[in-house]
Amino acid sequence: MSIHRVPRKAFQLQEVSINDENIGLVFSDQFNNILDKKTAIKYVEMLTVAYNSKGIDEFIKNHNEESQFLQELEYNLNTSYLKYSRNGEGKYIIKKQTEFNEKTFRNDLEKPWAFKCATCNKKVSSETALHYYSVQNPTTTYSDTERTCSNSCGFIVWKEKLLNWINENGYGEFVFIED
Numbered sequence: 001m002s003i004h005r006v007p008r009k010a011f012q013l014q015e016v017s018i019n020d021e022n023i024g025l026v027f028s029d030q031f032n033n034i035l036d037k038k039t040a041i042k043y044v045e046m047l048t049v050a051y052n053s054k055g056i057d058e059f060i061k062n063h064n065e066e067s068q069f070l071q072e073l074e075y076n077l078n079t080s081y082l083k084y085s086r087n088g089e090g091k092y093i094i095k096k097q098t099e100f101n102e103k104t105f106r107n108d109l110e111k112p113w114a115f116k117c118a119t120c121n122k123k124v125s126s127e128t129a130l131h132y133y134s135v136q137n138p139t140t141t142y143s144d145t146e147r148t149c150s151n152s153c154g155f156i157v158w159k160e161k162l163l164n165w166i167n168e169n170g171y172g173e174f175v176f177i178e179d
């Protein structure tokens with residue numbers, strides 16, 4: 001079974017009373033028009049067929065689990081630094097980040113300061129370099145940074161953090177990095 005998203009009117013269920021007596025539920029549309037009997041009964045019959053289908057309980061369970069999973073995924077994307085779009089199949093395509101926060105070494109230090117690039121392990125020293133790069137983990141807005149010697153080494157850190165996040169959360173079928 002699958003869900004076919006055809007554009008249909010959105011209906012809601014509305015409680016109604018006739019002569020102060022509650023008679024139950026009717027369908028109403030977005031303009032608050034109540035559906036006429038013939039049309040409503042047609043929908044009720046369609047609902048009855050669908051809800052009586054073999055495997056419907058499992059289908060609903062799986063569908064709702066996936067729906068919740070995707071809502072969480074989107075929430076996690078929206079609370080990260082990742083920029084993304086959705087393709088025609090509903091997959092999330094992450095925009096590559098190729099430029100990172102360029103930091104200038106302080107020139108007033110008495111002792112030179114150095115670190116090893118998180119990617120290539122090269123020593124980057126205030127004696128020989130003017131800049132280095134601070135690469136924030138793009139999957140979280142908590143401060144989680146690594147230092148690299150260049151933007152290209154920064155990209156490798158960025159991609160590794162992103163791929164770890166995709167794997168740890170089981171997002172592999174839904175999240176892709178742009179080509």
Ligand SMILES: [Zn+2]
Binds near residue numbers: 148
């Ligand atoms: Zn490097």
